[in-house]
Amino acid sequence: xxxxxxxxxVIITSALFYGPAFLIGADMPGQAGAQKSFDSFKKNNKIxxxxxxxxxxxxxxxxxTCSDEVFLRRAYIDVIxxxxxxxxxxxxxxxxxxxxxxxxxxxxxxxxxFAVYWSMKWGDLLRIKAEFPSNLWxxxxxxxxxxxxxxxxxxxxxxxxxxxxxxxxxxxxxxxxVNFYRAFQERTPRLLAExxxxxxxxxxxxxxxxxxxxxxxxxxxxxxxxxxxxEEWKEEIIYFNPDGKPLLDKDGKPVLPAPLNGKPVEISxxxxxxxxxxxxxxxxxxxxxxxxxxxxxxxxxxxxxxxHEPDDMKPGNAPWSGELLAYLEKELVxxxxxxxxxxxxxLNSNTYQLSAKSNxxxxxxxxGFSHYRIRRLDAEVIxxxxxxxxxxxxxxxxxxxxxxxxxxxxxxxxxxxDGSITSPILEMFxxxxxxxxxxxxxxxxxxxxxxxxxxxxxxxxxxxxYGRLLQQLINQRKDTTSLLDELYLKILSRFxxxxxxxxxxEYLTDTKRRTNESASDIAWALINxxxxxxxx
Amino acid sequence: xAKKKKNSYLKKKITRKSFLKAALYGAxxxxxxxxxxxxxxxxxxxxxxxARSVIQIWMWGGPPHLDxxxxxxxxxKDYCGPLNRPIDTNVPGIKIGQLLPLLAKQADKYALLRGMxxxxxxxxxxxxxxQTGRKPGGELVYPGMGAIVSLFKGQPPxxxxxxxxxxxxxxxxxxxxxxxxxxxxYKPFSTGGDPNREPFAVEGIVSExxxxxxxxxxxxxxxxxDSFTRGMMEDPLVKVIESCQEQAYSMIxxxxxxxxxxxxxxxxxxxxxxxxxxxxxxxxxxxxxxxxVPYITINYGGWDTxxxxxxxxxxxxxxxxxxxxxxxxxxxxxxLLDSTIILCGGEFGRTPRILWEDPWYGGRSHFxxxxxxxxxxxxxxxxxxxxxxxxxxxxxxxxxxxPWDLMASVFELLGIDKNAKLPHPQGLTVxxxxxxxxxxxxxxxxxxxxxxxx
Numbered sequence: 001x002x003x004x005x006x007x008x009x010v011i012i013t014s015a016l017f018y019g020p021a022f023l024i025g026a027d028m029p030g031q032a033g034a035q036k037s038f039d040s041f042k043k044n045n046k047i048x049x050x051x052x053x054x055x056x057x058x059x060x061x062x063x064x065t066c067s068d069e070v071f072l073r074r075a076y077i078d079v080i081x082x083x084x085x086x087x088x089x090x091x092x093x094x095x096x097x098x099x100x101x102x103x104x105x106x107x108x109x110x111x112x113x114f115a116v117y118w119s120m121k122w123g124d125l126l127r128i129k130a131e132f133p134s135n136l137w138x139x140x141x142x143x144x145x146x147x148x149x150x151x152x153x154x155x156x157x158x159x160x161x162x163x164x165x166x167x168x169x170x171x172x173x174x175x176x177x178v179n180f181y182r183a184f185q186e187r188t189p190r191l192l193a194e195x196x197x198x199x200x201x202x203x204x205x206x207x208x209x210x211x212x213x214x215x216x217x218x219x220x221x222x223x224x225x226x227x228x229x230x231e232e233w234k235e236e237i238i239y240f241n242p243d244g245k246p247l248l249d250k251d252g253k254p255v256l257p258a259p260l261n262g263k264p265v266e267i268s269x270x271x272x273x274x275x276x277x278x279x280x281x282x283x284x285x286x287x288x289x290x291x292x293x294x295x296x297x298x299x300x301x302x303x304x305x306x307x308h309e310p311d312d313m314k315p316g317n318a319p320w321s322g323e324l325l326a327y328l329e330k331e332l333v334x335x336x337x338x339x340x341x342x343x344x345x346x347l348n349s350n351t352y353q354l355s356a357k358s359n360x361x362x363x364x365x366x367x368g369f370s371h372y373r374i375r376r377l378d379a380e381v382i383x384x385x386x387x388x389x390x391x392x393x394x395x396x397x398x399x400x401x402x403x404x405x406x407x408x409x410x411x412x413x414x415x416x417x418d419g420s421i422t423s424p425i426l427e428m429f430x431x432x433x434x435x436x437x438x439x440x441x442x443x444x445x446x447x448x449x450x451x452x453x454x455x456x457x458x459x460x461x462x463x464x465x466y467g468r469l470l471q472q473l474i475n476q477r478k479d480t481t482s483l484l485d486e487l488y489l490k491i492l493s494r495f496x497x498x499x500x501x502x503x504x505x506e507y508l509t510d511t512k513r514r515t516n517e518s519a520s521d522i523a524w525a526l527i528n529x530x531x532x533x534x535x536x
Numbered sequence: 537x538a539k540k541k542k543n544s545y546l547k548k549k550i551t552r553k554s555f556l557k558a559a560l561y562g563a564x565x566x567x568x569x570x571x572x573x574x575x576x577x578x579x580x581x582x583x584x585x586x587a588r589s590v591i592q593i594w595m596w597g598g599p600p601h602l603d604x605x606x607x608x609x610x611x612x613k614d615y616c617g618p619l620n621r622p623i624d625t626n627v628p629g630i631k632i633g634q635l636l637p638l639l640a641k642q643a644d645k646y647a648l649l650r651g652m653x654x655x656x657x658x659x660x661x662x663x664x665x666x667q668t669g670r671k672p673g674g675e676l677v678y679p680g681m682g683a684i685v686s687l688f689k690g691q692p693p694x695x696x697x698x699x700x701x702x703x704x705x706x707x708x709x710x711x712x713x714x715x716x717x718x719x720x721x722y723k724p725f726s727t728g729g730d731p732n733r734e735p736f737a738v739e740g741i742v743s744e745x746x747x748x749x750x751x752x753x754x755x756x757x758x759x760x761x762d763s764f765t766r767g768m769m770e771d772p773l774v775k776v777i778e779s780c781q782e783q784a785y786s787m788i789x790x791x792x793x794x795x796x797x798x799x800x801x802x803x804x805x806x807x808x809x810x811x812x813x814x815x816x817x818x819x820x821x822x823x824x825x826x827x828x829v830p831y832i833t834i835n836y837g838g839w840d841t842x843x844x845x846x847x848x849x850x851x852x853x854x855x856x857x858x859x860x861x862x863x864x865x866x867x868x869x870x871x872l873l874d875s876t877i878i879l880c881g882g883e884f885g886r887t888p889r890i891l892w893e894d895p896w897y898g899g900r901s902h903f904x905x906x907x908x909x910x911x912x913x914x915x916x917x918x919x920x921x922x923x924x925x926x927x928x929x930x931x932x933x934x935x936x937x938x939p940w941d942l943m944a945s946v947f948e949l950l951g952i953d954k955n956a957k958l959p960h961p962q963g964l965t966v967x968x969x970x971x972x973x974x975x976x977x978x979x980x981x982x983x984x985x986x987x988x989x990x
Contacts, residue, residue, distance in 0.1 A: 401660070525762075
């Protein structure tokens with residue numbers, strides 16, 4: 001397609017279809033337009049300078065900054081996994097403060113749901129689940145998840161958090177961090193080392209081009225992890241076992257522990273090698289530790305790692321921008337491993353706040369950050385959002401181990417500690433089984449089954465028709481315009497456009513149906529829009 | 537136009553667009569092209585395999601082999617309890633439990649595997665072994681048989697159908713993730729609802745309350761109001777949602793949903809299967825097989841009878857007998873049994889010796905050392921018994937059959953090549969058949985069920 005026809009098409013489609021919420025402004029034709037996209041790109045912080053430099057070098061003009069409506073919804077969903085309430089949306093949209101986005105980011109980072117939502121993500125990576133294929137046991141899973149949530153709530157420095165996991169000793173019930181060493185199908189030094197490398201260094205040991213002796217050296221740090229039962233049912237003690245059997249190399253000689261970028265170390269027999277390893281790993285000089293952490297946060301917020309995938313940072317898998325990655329790494333280290341600082345930097349950047357709407361030149365940009373990457377909401381977030389809108393609950397249960405576990409109906413899905421506790425809807429929408437620590441285990445690709453469920457399942461239908469909050473709203477309002485405003489704010493976090501209002505009013509006042517039925521249908525339709533189920 | 541640097545590792549790059557391009561009904565979902573393309577993995581052994589579909593009757597909890605397919609009337613009261621008079625079948629020499637008179641008339645259609653064993657008596661581990669044909673351990677969590685079958689037999693060009701290729705009636709099997717390490721699109725579609733109720737609401741497909749007219753009105757309104765989707769159609773994910781909606785509606789308003797409409801069957805047929813949830817589930821399975829669905833699981837719980845065992849058998853076995861007998865008969869009459877494998881059993885058996893003591897008072901516990909399966913159709917010969925247990929049904933003494941033996945036999949009948957690979961998200965080489973990987977110890981296999989495979 002020539003540039004000219006392409007631009008004409010964009011202008012026409014813009015004119016026809018875009019409501020103000022996703023208004024992107026008319027693209028100017030040709031090189032001038034491309035240049036203007038670069039020029040008008042706001043530089044909120046250092047991230048934006050580095051991103052702009054990279055985009056220019058790739059000749060990929062960025063999209064425009066997103067609207068307040070889009071930003072509001074995006075920030076709530078990305079930061080706390082929760083939809084804004086209608087009132088919160090109204091307040092934010094009406095706020096004239098030019099700093100309101102930064103202020104909202106601070107408020108969201110301070111909310112308790114931040115710790116809840118991110119402990120869900122960490123629960124996935126740490127595979128926190130009661131049983132099968134790893135066997136933590138229900139109360140250990142609960143304790144472990146509570147510990148993670150607590151550290152997030154207190155914003156414990158990331159190096160301290162990881163150190164706590166790696167060096168923990170004690171009971172799985174009373175010293176929950178020890179469960180790190182229990183969430184494995186098989187507890188071999190090799191599997192422990194593989195998992196540690198993947199989680200905290202972003203390296204897949206077997207695919208990272210390392211020699212077998214380098215890998216063995218790393219595994220050797222984990223040969224003295226001891227496990228023993230107690231008199232209490234399913235209690236287990238993790239301890240430093242000085243008699244742990246050393247690994248043998250191919251000549252049958254014991255392997256000395258060796259950090260990846262260093263020489264083998266002699267560790268005194270009374271020193272726990274895990275402590276030596278944690279010292280090395282969490283050192284500000286470690287070339288993988290901080291880098292993989294910031295890359296993960298970037299991936300979580302923008303849907304793609306600067307190195308992608310975020311748990312595959314092997315040599316040769318080049319970062320999209322090395323400078324950007326180095327900058328964030330340095331920020332994490334100099335700010336004492338304060339991960340929230342990294343969240344704040346990214347969220348405040350214009351890069352994060354770009355529209356998802358591609359422009360004429362960046363639609364093909366699939367590896368980069370010229371526009372916001374559209375993704376489906378997490379399974380837990382979707383169902384929580386629908387429950388919040390309708391004022392209903394979901395039931396979650398676990399059939400393993402017996403006796404079954406049932407959670408009360410007001411349980412939020414993002415706050416389920418134990419991965420064994422689930423529901424058919426969560427499964428259908430791709431809640432990860434917590435079998436592995438791969439980020440890709442969470443599958444958020446939409447499917448016909450999911451879409452069908454939202455369109456036509458008795459469970460969603462019941463929530464809409466009998467949901468306390470939704471029906472209250474429908475019953476209270478006499479004035480149709482404000483009813484529509486409220487429905488839109490509640491479900492899509494914005495006001496309807498004029499065109500939408502017109503269509504909805506026609507539907508609402510159609511005498512072929514009862515008004516309540518029509519209003520429920522409108523709520524149903526909004527829940528089934530792409531705008532609702534996608535982060536954008 | 538924008539020029540881009542290519543990351544070197546992305547040589548085999550799947551662009552996000554192509555990655556998301558083809559949306560297809562699946563247990564469900566979206567077929568990935570490239571790395572996850574089933575075609576790269578779905579090599580079929582024969583152009584005309586014997587079996588097309590599998591109906592798995594998953595009796596979770598563990599049915600008692602002594603009271604069903606491996607009776608031991610001479611073992612005495614402590615083993616048989618009140619069920620000590622097994623009955624003759626229409627195949628001379630084969631006897632089955634006395635509460636299965638209708639199945640007794642059809643023994644020529646099925647084979648009894650009396651040598652089943654794996655030795656594990658925990659629900660989770662045993663279910664994992666029977667469903668996946670693998671032992672737990674190592675790093676991988678394997679997919680269940682249904683997910684593997686839907687990978688090989690549930691996608692174009694082999695399968696061109698609006699119905700999902702892997703359907704569980706009515707709930708998922710639970711206790712482990714059915715798709716294992718494979719993408720969640722290989723998970724089953726679960727019908728929900730109760731097929732014995734009128735109407736039978738099928739989650740997402742057949743609504744109890746929304747009429748067809750209202751469906752159409754709503755659909756039209758949704759199209760009109762969804763300005764976001766219209767405005768973002770160049771985004772690959774938005775396109776996927778759009779196309780999923782189209783396919784969803786072709787189901788909700790189209791022909792495929794009729795597979796679930798049990799009221800299209802005559803009253804006589806419905807009665808033949810028994811007017812209860814399990815009976816009508818079997819009837820539903822037959823309708824789905826008629827429409828070519830490759831894998832159907834009937835998740836039939838209630839077999840974990842630690843207590844009130846014989847009371848439960850008196851209630852459950854007649855309903856089981858009636859429904860399964862009707863299913864066998866109808867599939868045979870319609871010439872579908874030849875191409876449909878029926879697998880019937882649980883994760884293990886139950887203790888042959890009855891627990892009379894407190895607190896069980898005549899219950900049976902978990903038993904993984906020896907148990908029975910009924911298999912029929914799709915190339916399995918009828919009128920056969922494979923394997924043998926000792927006089928009390930506690931040990932397999934002839935021809936052991938491990939879960940992987942059964943699974944590999946089923947795969948062979950379905951025409952799944954023993955060198956066929958499974959799509960692993962990190963690209964590991966994993967074979968569909970547990971034998972190909974060489975992880976099965978020669979001590980723990982009785983081999984394929986060649987003696988009963990046509």
